Amino acid sequence: MTGGVASRNTLLSLGATPRMIDHARSVRLLQPIRRGIYASAEADLDQRRAIRLGGKVACLSALRRHRVWAGLDTRLHVCLRRCAHDLRIDEAASVGLSALSRRSDTNFVADPGAPRLHWQRSEPRDVAESSYQRDWLMPPLVSLRQAVLCQNEEHAIASIDSALRTGFITKSQVDRLFTQLPARLQCLRAEIDPTADSGNETVVRVRLRRAGFVVETQFPVPGTSRFDLLIDGVVTLDIDSRRWHRDDAQISWDFDKALCSFGAGLPSLRILPRHIYESWPQTSAVIRRTVSEAKELRDLRRAQSR
Ligand SMILES: [Zn+2]
Incomplete structure (x- = not known):
């Protein structure tokens, strides 16, 4: 209830008696960590x-x-x-x-x-x-x-x-x-946009919008889960925050997801936290070039179909 740490006053207000507190201390259920404040093993x-x-x-x-x-x-x-x-x-x-x-x-x-x-x-x-x-x-x-x-x-x-x-x-x-x-x-x-799946996604969204891109969040593509971001309407981007545990099923899903995006005519990029925090200039250059070429291709096709 107290999250493993409580003051003497809190314990008393919760119904403990001074005797109960003394007993808990003597059998080491409670350990004083600073004057009048006790910790349990949970702390x-x-x-x-x-x-x-x-x-x-x-x-x-x-x-x-x-x-x-x-x-x-x-x-x-x-x-x-x-x-x-x-x-x-x-x-x-x-x-x-x-x-x-x-x-x-x-x-x-x-x-x-x-x-x-x-x-x-x-x-x-x-x-x-x-x-x-x-x-x-x-x-x-x-x-x-x-x-x-x-x-x-x-x-x-x-x-x-x-x-x-x-x-x-x-x-x-x-x-x-x-x-x-x-x-x-x-x-x-x-x-602020609370649809962001992770803090890393927010950071990338903020950086791209501030750089002048039009960024949609949680963008749906048929046949797969939503992409974190759609940039300038032409490139999907997923930010992989699962830094610690990735399994084969997840990796397989990610391959399928990229195929679905290309299948929908949208080139797709996938980045890791290190691409955000350790090499953003290079990452941002890749995003800029991919977006620019996808827009050129889109415009070319539009011109041809007229
Ligand atoms: Zn602080």
Whole structure:
């Protein structure tokens, strides 16, 4: 109910007695991790690090544990009260995701190293009183606002897309979010599209539209599943985010999908996260050339058929 970490006050409000808490401590069901805050065996490393540091899991770390897109920064993001003292930064920096455990879609634990600290003046007003996770986790809207301010624009848009798609926040909460964002970020609102399947898809969509392409999302082609993007009406593009586990059935499906697209007269491209984040100039040049040649061919055929 409390997500593995709770303060003494929360436990008492849930019906525990001081005797029960003492007993749970003596048989090591509860471990004190900071004054008045206890962890059960369920608590993970992010929670323990944030509490030991004197704060709460926040920003990208809060999003990631709800499977909301949180960009490429895998540090622990912690929110601290302005008056926080006795910060155990070195202790929190020394641990993190073990080098032996591979990062996966479901493994959200942050890397070791100095956490990214967010400071706040007072308790946020958005805290849901019913949330028993408030002792260690920042609420959704606060975390999303921190994440928008903490990332570049394309990842900020991707986090909002993903938060909407996964139901992490509602549409009306997005309205509230933008009332709390600075003027320079108001323009991002027009770029939000929660139909995006993944954060990587959002990033590519944003880059292509900003480069002047007309981009449709979730484009249907007969005989197969929807393509992530259709560029200038002539080229389909899928962004393969399944970085960690691909099986033969999926690979076979992808081959069929490309054939269906070409069969519908639309050249098709498929890219991986590394084509977005490690070699975008080359990737973008390939997309530009493929789109340009497909448009030339389309125009030529139109001229001939007249
Ligand atoms: Zn942050």
